[in-house]
Amino acid sequence: MFNLQSIRDDFPILSTLMNDKPLIYLDNAATSQKPSTVIEAVENFYKTGNSNIHRGVFRLSEQATARYEATRKEFAQFISAEKESEVVFVKGVTEAINLIAYGFSQSILKEGDEILISEMEHHANIVPWQIACEQTGAVLKVIPVLDDGSLDISAFEALLSEKTKLLSIVHISNALGTINPIKSMINKAHALGVPVLVDGAQSAPHMKVDVKDLDCDFYVFSGHKLFAPTGVGVLYGKEKWLEQLPPYQSGGDMIEKVDFGGTTFKGLPGKFEAGTPNIAGVIGLSEAIQYLQNLDREGALAHEEALLIQATEGLAQIDGLRLIGTAKDKASIVSFVFDDIHAHDVGTFLDAGGIAIRTGHHCTMPLLKRFNVPATARASFAFYNNTNDVDCLVESLKKMKSFFL
């Protein structure tokens, strides 16, 4: 059962004031809020469980290690991964993509090979590939976006070829909310033997992710958008791919044996986890996925869809407001611009009423250029938002027009 009031009570920040008004947090695509269980788990770890992992023979360290490794198993189950060794803890999506792009540039890409991404990618899924291409002579190909903010699938099919060494694609666009048809894209890519990396930064908070069903080769997560602390995330990769990639960083914890004559690395996943990781963050992540597993996720998704409809209809009543991104399949994200009021001014105005939205290019500059706008205002909803949040947004925007015009 989806009980909104009790869910809201789980997130302490939702009952705070901002600029003397109840906080209305509509920047969930940038980062989500954390439930008390996550906050308390992190606090308790530092109070009573803090220790380094994988290296102490004392009880405290053994317990911390056990908790850390248990989270790996929980996460593997959470996304239906076959093996827990396919779950690598990283800082977040940015680090995960950098790790893969580095590995590809070291051991896979050759001159003339192609990497296929799309026009709606976050900079985190553009820049690492630009660098990998520069270093190897590979070519970056880009799937265009249609006027409604959906991918041009026939262009995708034409761009995909035997030269493609990886399709790296966002599941849900952070700037537009578009949900891409990744399952059929993965099938088409696999038909040509092309592996697929899915940027799941925005999808995991809204929908259940099943990597087995998708059959993706890599799927990457940011914990902080998934109700967990910042600085922790997950790279899921099929074993056969992770085996092929070289270590991304090196040093302590990722080695089996170090000798000046030569060093051997740990197997998966340790090979990719050099140095002391974000242990408290991983423990927080464990609580976050626990929270999601106890949540009626279908009910939560239906609620978010209702908020999206309410917001879309509400915004449509405002003169001079234009939605950017009107694809048929959308997550609860609305991006909009005004003819004559800049997104930044919109953001500052709403903030005065306690409403937090994101304004700017959302780290998707090529996408905004494609829509010919320098910036948009974006409201993004989580399952803990309510209809009052949407009403306040729409009413404030109406008031704003008389303030600026």
Added chain:
Amino acid sequence: MSETNLQDLYQSILIQHSKSPSHYGKFEGFTHFSEGYNALCGDAISIYLSVKEGTIEKASFESASCAICKASASILLEAIEGTSAETFSSVQNGFSEILEGNPEGQSEALSADILAFEGIKEFTSRKNCALLPYTTFQKALNSEIKD
């Protein structure tokens, strides 16, 4: 940020300048030019200058930017056209003081319109919007003189 702060930030004089900026639009025969970007938000501004024998004879701008940035550019160019690089430096210094919340002693050097930016001190994330025209103007002054 309360609604009073909001009124302080968006003083009517700034709204006026943002809605109908002066010195807006590229002109023929400029000698100096630069573009500036605010990486945080993607705002962009271009500044065109015609400088002869140390005098900034003509100055204009074009921008895709917020009200604060546009008003700041409009007011800056009104103050600077017909003066020199030295005047720009002193206005720039005075403006920095205002953004830091130290308006004392600036009222002689600066126009009333520039002083209207005082309310921005409460809005940390918006200071860069107001400063972008200044940093871009400085870059334009340093730019290669076209033949």
